Amino acid sequence: MRSVTSTVLTLVLFTTYAGIGALAHDTHFSLGWVLASTLCVWAGPAQIILISTLGSGATALQAAIAVTVSAIRLFPMVVSVLPMMRTPQTKRRQLILATHFVAVTLWVECFRLLPQVPPERRIAYVHGLGSGLLLVCLTATTTGYGLAANLPELFAAAILLLTPLAFLFSTARNCRHLADILALLLGLALYPLVAMFHTGVDILISGASAGTIAYAVHWWREQE
Amino acid sequence: MSDWAAHFIGDWHALLVLLLAGFLPNEVWRMIGLWLGAGVDEGSELLVWVRAVATAILAGVIAQILVLPPGALSSVPDWLRYAAVAGGCVVFMVTRHSIFAGVASGEILMLAGKWWLG
Numbered sequence: 001m002r003s004v005t006s007t008v009l010t011l012v013l014f015t016t017y018a019g020i021g022a023l024a025h026d027t028h029f030s031l032g033w034v035l036a037s038t039l040c041v042w043a044g045p046a047q048i049i050l051i052s053t054l055g056s057g058a059t060a061l062q063a064a065i066a067v068t069v070s071a072i073r074l075f076p077m078v079v080s081v082l083p084m085m086r087t088p089q090t091k092r093r094q095l096i097l098a099t100h101f102v103a104v105t106l107w108v109e110c111f112r113l114l115p116q117v118p119p120e121r122r123i124a125y126v127h128g129l130g131s132g133l134l135l136v137c138l139t140a141t142t143t144g145y146g147l148a149a150n151l152p153e154l155f156a157a158a159i160l161l162l163t164p165l166a167f168l169f170s171t172a173r174n175c176r177h178l179a180d181i182l183a184l185l186l187g188l189a190l191y192p193l194v195a196m197f198h199t200g201v202d203i204l205i206s207g208a209s210a211g212t213i214a215y216a217v218h219w220w221r222e223q224e
Numbered sequence: 225m226s227d228w229a230a231h232f233i234g235d236w237h238a239l240l241v242l243l244l245a246g247f248l249p250n251e252v253w254r255m256i257g258l259w260l261g262a263g264v265d266e267g268s269e270l271l272v273w274v275r276a277v278a279t280a281i282l283a284g285v286i287a288q289i290l291v292l293p294p295g296a297l298s299s300v301p302d303w304l305r306y307a308a309v310a311g312g313c314v315v316f317m318v319t320r321h322s323i324f325a326g327v328a329s330g331e332i333l334m335l336a337g338k339w340w341l342g
Contacts (some may be wrong), residue, residue, distance in 0.1 A: 008323050008324045008327060009323070012327070029234065029238065030231070030232060030233055030234025030235075030238070031232055032232040032233040032234060032239075033233070033234050033238050033239060033242060036239065036242060037242055037246055040242075040243075040246070040247040040251075041242075041246045041247055041250050042250070043250050045285055046246065046249070046250055047246070050242075050245060050246045054241065054245070060241045060244060060245045061245075063241070063245040063246075064244060064245035064248075064249055067245055067246060067249040067250065068249035068252075068253075071249045071250040071252075071253045072253055072281075073278055073281040073282065073285075074250060074253045074254050074257065075253040075254075075256055075257045076257070076274040076275060076277050076278035076281075077257070077278050078253075078254050078257025078258060078261060079257045079260065079261035079271065079274050080271050080274055080275045080278065082257070082258065082261050083261070083271070092258065092259075095258055096255075096258065099254045099255065099257065099258045100251065100254060102254055102257075104282060107278075153296045153299055154296075154335070154338055156296035156297075157296040157297045157299055157300050157334070157338070158331055158334065158335060160289070160293065160296060160297040161297060161300075161305070161308065161330065161331060161334055162327065162331065163289060164286045164289045164290050164309065165308075165309065165312055165326065165327045165330045165331070166323065166327050167282060167285070167286050168283075168286050168309070168312075168313075168326075169312070169316050169321075169323040169326040169327060170323055171279060171282055171283070171286075172316065172321070173321050173323060175279070177272065179272050179273075179275070179276045180275060180276060180279050182276070183275075183276035183277070183279040183280040183283065184279050184280070184283050185283075186280060186283075187279065187280030187281065187282070187283025187284050187287070188283045188284075188286065188287045190280075190284075191283070191284040191287035191288060191291065192287060192291050195288070195291060195292065202284070202288070203281055203284035203285060203288060204281070206280070206284045206287075207277055207278075207280040207281030207282075207283070207284045208277055208280070208281075209280075210276075210280035210283065210284075211273065211276040211277030211278070211279065211280035211281070212273070212276070212277065214276045214279075214280065215272060215273040215276045215277075218272060218276070219269070
């Protein structure tokens with residue numbers, strides 16, 4: 001069953017990146033450009049934001065602001081996943097590559113897989129996992145770019161729906177505490193409310209408030 | 225050969241934009257995490273909060289794709305998108321947290337709904 005779930009996540013990653021390749025093709029970026037973006041940005045939502053803002057004529061500065069905001073979510077991911085890889089002997093520079101590989105899929109997979117890996121081997125394990133996922137994504141980007149021409153609308157819609165479904169269930173599966181479950185549910189519920197105000201940083205506002213409320217409930221229960 | 229390379233890479237200006245607007249904004253947050261995260265204990269209360277915020281932000285991205293769908297997904301009616309996800313959730317629960325069953329049934333519901341609508 002474990003191998004099936006990894007296959008599904010890899011499949012989802014593949015389709016997400018095929019979608020990014022297709023999007024880049026339709027917005028007239030070169031194949032080299034989009035491959036470089038997969039290699040060095042390494043965050044699906046950020047790449048989608050970058051390509052669609054630049055493609056719709058935004059300035060580099062406007063695109064940079066939108067991407068910076070979307071990328072803030074990488075910070076808590078890094079902070080929460082690194083302690084699993086760190087041993088008392090670990091130097092900070094040994095974690096730089098592993099830190100670069102942190103993105104949502106790797107983050108989810110680390111919580112699932114790392115507990116079964118001996119602590120001193122975890123950095124090497126993450127390097128292997130990260131390179132493997134990167135290779136899958138580079139292949140997918142190329143495939144999507146090549147297929148780009150014209151996806152039938154229904155097929156394209158199905159590919160786009162894969163992303164929320166897979167992210168939703170893989171996150172739900174990895175909720176270990178009450179705070180995580182509440183954060184997921186509140187985050188889903190608050191976003192549509194916050195989005196009505198069109199602040200431009202809706203996801204940040206709903207995420208920070210939903211996460212904090214979830215933590216407050218957790219804290220309050222601990223006190224009892 | 226040089227023609228092919230020029231076509232593959234495109235213009236250098238676009239690559240510079242990628243570096244400044246794509247690579248740096250992401251890498252900065254990762255490295256801040258690496259820098260400030262040092263010495264934070266895995267089970268600490270701070271991390272419980274940080275993880276809750278990260279989870280809620282991801283939940284926001286999920287909700288955004290469903291509420292304000294990009295491109296082709298906007299051709300699917302609102303109620304059908306929500307019904308497909310709700311159906312997927314039910315199957316996910318019933319199958320004791322099978323990601324595959326949840327994703328597959330959500331997709332099938334959406335495709336069946338689109339087919340039924342014609």
